[in-house]
Amino acid sequence: QPVKFYYDLLSQPCRALYMFLEASKIPYEPVVVKLRSGEHLTDEFRDNVNRFKKVPAINDHGFKLSESVAIFRYLVREKLVPDHWYPRDSLARAKVDEYLEWQHNNVRAHAALYFLRTFFLPTITNKPLSLDILKKCESNLNKCLDDFEENWARQNKYLIGTKISFADLLAICEIDQPKYMGFDPFKGRPKLESWYNLVKDSMVPYYEEASKDIQKVGKMAKAAKAQSQL
Amino acid sequence: QPVKFYYDLLSQPCRALYMFLEASKIPYEPVVVKLRSGEHLTDEFRDNVNRFKKVPAINDHGFKLSESVAIFRYLVREKLVPDHWYPRDSLARAKVDEYLEWQHNNVRAHAALYFLRTFFLPTITNKPLSLDILKKCESNLNKCLDDFEENWARQNKYLIGTKISFADLLAICEIDQPKYMGFDPFKGRPKLESWYNLVKDSMVPYYEEASKDIQKVGKMAKAAKAQSQL
Numbered sequence: 001q002p003v004k005f006y007y008d009l010l011s012q013p014c015r016a017l018y019m020f021l022e023a024s025k026i027p028y029e030p031v032v033v034k035l036r037s038g039e040h041l042t043d044e045f046r047d048n049v050n051r052f053k054k055v056p057a058i059n060d061h062g063f064k065l066s067e068s069v070a071i072f073r074y075l076v077r078e079k080l081v082p083d084h085w086y087p088r089d090s091l092a093r094a095k096v097d098e099y100l101e102w103q104h105n106n107v108r109a110h111a112a113l114y115f116l117r118t119f120f121l122p123t124i125t126n127k128p129l130s131l132d133i134l135k136k137c138e139s140n141l142n143k144c145l146d147d148f149e150e151n152w153a154r155q156n157k158y159l160i161g162t163k164i165s166f167a168d169l170l171a172i173c174e175i176d177q178p179k180y181m182g183f184d185p186f187k188g189r190p191k192l193e194s195w196y197n198l199v200k201d202s203m204v205p206y207y208e209e210a211s212k213d214i215q216k217v218g219k220m221a222k223a224a225k226a227q228s229q230l
Numbered sequence: 231q232p233v234k235f236y237y238d239l240l241s242q243p244c245r246a247l248y249m250f251l252e253a254s255k256i257p258y259e260p261v262v263v264k265l266r267s268g269e270h271l272t273d274e275f276r277d278n279v280n281r282f283k284k285v286p287a288i289n290d291h292g293f294k295l296s297e298s299v300a301i302f303r304y305l306v307r308e309k310l311v312p313d314h315w316y317p318r319d320s321l322a323r324a325k326v327d328e329y330l331e332w333q334h335n336n337v338r339a340h341a342a343l344y345f346l347r348t349f350f351l352p353t354i355t356n357k358p359l360s361l362d363i364l365k366k367c368e369s370n371l372n373k374c375l376d377d378f379e380e381n382w383a384r385q386n387k388y389l390i391g392t393k394i395s396f397a398d399l400l401a402i403c404e405i406d407q408p409k410y411m412g413f414d415p416f417k418g419r420p421k422l423e424s425w426y427n428l429v430k431d432s433m434v435p436y437y438e439e440a441s442k443d444i445q446k447v448g449k450m451a452k453a454a455k456a457q458s459q460l
Contacts, residue, residue, distance in 0.1 A: 051381055052332070063321055070327035077320050094295050094304040101297035102282070104334040151281055 002027040003075070004059040006049055008035045010217065012112070012177050013068030014056045015210040016169040020072060022206045026079045069100050072166050084163035095160045099152065099167040107174045110144040113137060114178040119221055128228075141178060145185055145192065148175075153191040156198060168199045176211065180218030182225070232257040233305070234289040236279055238265045239443040242342070242407050243298030244286045246399040249436040250302060256309045299330050302396050314393035325390045329382065329397040337404045340374040343367060344408040349451055371408060375415055375422065378405075383421040386428060398429045406441065410448030412455070 005021060005028045007014035021028050033039045033055050040053050050057035050066045057066045060078065065071055076086045087093050114137045122129040152159050152171070159167045175185050175196065186193040200207050235251060235258045237244035251258050263269045263285050270283050280287035280296045287296045290308065295301055306316045317323050344367045352359040382389050382401070389397045405415050405426065416423040430437050 063324075065324050065328060067328045067331035069331050070324055073327050074320065074324040077323070090304065090307050091293055093307070094293075094300055097300035097303050098295060098297045101299050 001061060002029045003079075004029045004031055006031045006033050006057040006059075007055050008033050009210055009213040010035060011055055012108070012173040013170065015173040015176075015214070016166070017056050017068055017071060018210045019169050019203055019206040020075070020085065020166060022209070023203065024075075024079070024081045024085065026075060026081065068170070069166075085166050087161075087163075087165070092161055096165045096167050099159055100170070103167075103170060103174065106144050107148055107171060110137075110141045111174040111177045114141045114183065115181060118178075119181050123221075138183070141183065145175070145189060149189045149192045153189070153195040155191050156194050158195070158198065164199065164202050168195075169203075172196060172199045172207075173210075176214060180211075180214050181221050182218070231291060232259045233309075234259045234261055236261045236263050236287040236289075237285050238263050239440055240265060240447065241285055242338075242403040243400065245403040245406075245440040245444070246396070247286050247298055247301060248440045249399050249433055250305070250315065250396060252436045252439070253433065254305075254309070254311045254315065256305060256311065298400070299396075315396050317391075317393075317395070322391055326395045326397050329389055330400070333397075333400060333404065336374050337378055337401060340367075340371045341404040341407045344371045344413065345411060348408075349411050353451075368413070371413065375405070375419060379419045379422045383419070383425040385421050386424050388425070388428065394429065394432050398425075399433075402426060402429045402437075403440075406444060410441075410444050411451055412448070 003026070005017070007018060007030070009015055009018065020026075033045070033049075035055065039045060040050075040055055046053050049059070050064065052066050054066060056068050056071060057064065058071050058074075060074075065074055073086070075081060086096055117137050118129055118134050121127075148171075158164050159171060175192075179185050186196070203210075233256070235247070237248060237260070239245055239248065250256075263275070263279075265285065269275060270280075270285055276283050279289070280294065282296050284296060286298050286301060287294065288301050288304075289295075290304075295304055303316070305311060316326055347367050348359055348364050351357075378401075388394050389401060405422075409415050416426070433440075
């Protein structure tokens with residue numbers, strides 16, 4: 001019986017898990033949960049899938065689990081998974097862990113806030129985006145990506161060592177969220193750019209499959225912006 | 231050679247790791263880093279201890295690592311540690327992992343923000359705390375602790391199962407940060423309170439040792455507040 005995977009590809013951690021499942025050939029049953037229709041907010045979803053009303057979530061033979069990184073670690077223990085995603089070597093594993101913790105208050109926080117405040121909230125409230133909020137979000141995100149460039153990205157290498165790990169997948173999906181909305185994460189960051197392209201090239205064809213929905217939303221957002229500036 | 235542990239007991243994750251090291255009898259060399267004197271901000275600290283200029287950090291035979299949860303996992307692999315802190319049982323471990331991820335954007339975020347905005351920032355900038363900011367911080371923290379009560383705290387049990395895990399230590403240290411500043415986390419939350427007392431009682435005498443500095447700061451904060459209201 002394959003593991004049930006509840007996800008929406010508009011969510012960054014869902015895309016990371018999707019690529020991990022596909023690339024590792026873990027048998028799974030995909031269950032799409034439309035966040036935009038509020039499918040995760042129903043009592044049924046809360047009682048049967050995830051009490052926190054969020055995606056991603058899994059159900060493996062009745063065992064329910066949420067939180068992308070916890071799900072990733074569980075799958076590494078329970079399924080046949082190539083070692084490079086989460087190395088058995090203790091020091092390499094510790095470095096992957098260090099990134100997985102670091103990202104919460106850094107790339108994850110600021111990239112998600114950028115998306116939320118400059119695109120999502122103005123769209124659902126139908127209020128124009130204030131220049132102040134845009135500037136503040138951009139400034140925080142830029143500072144955070146400078147830290148990423150300085151401390152994690154290295155020319156033509158993955159975040160940890162010479163092999164791709166789950167840290168790379170989470171990072172690229174977070175950075176994509178503002179990127180597809182029109183923000184340029186590469187300006188003045190050649191190491192981040194070379195790392196980004198390396199990860200993308202390593203994930204053919206899963207990266208494109210995972211990114212198709214957020215790419216569509218990004219195109220619509222840019223078209224709406226161009227329209228409003230006519 | 232014992233592992234070098236860089237910490238300041240005013241920091242929540244440092245207190246959690248301190249209790250874990252002491253209770254597990256892991257041999258370590260304590261190195262106090264005075265955050266209030268900015269000892270973590272020097273070039274020397276950045277180059278020799280932790281490139282992210284934060285505590286906690288460790289150095290184990292030359293291997294440097296930061297991020298409390300990554301450090302905890304590393305120590306579990308490398309040292310002799312009782313199983314209950316991070317169970318080998320895969321499902322129990324997954325549930326501990328789920329909490330360790332969940333807490334970042336919940337208890338950790340809101341308890342730390344409460345401390346930062348209602349106590350730390352007004353103190354270092356010498357500006358009075360605005361009622362608006364206090365109300366907003368209280369409201370966010372209350373909502374977050376309601377979620378904690380509903381989803382994690384259970385009458386007379388630990389967060390995961392019937393044994394104490396690292397999740398309990400991180401949680402109690404985060405909740406203590408606003409608590410010692412005068413915020414009551416127990417009001418209307420009997421399950422949270424019984425969980426809290428269970429953890430505290432399980433950690434004699436390490437809880438009191440770990441908490442002495444934050445207790446002192448809390449007393450000073452309350453005295454200053456009383457003085458300003460005379």
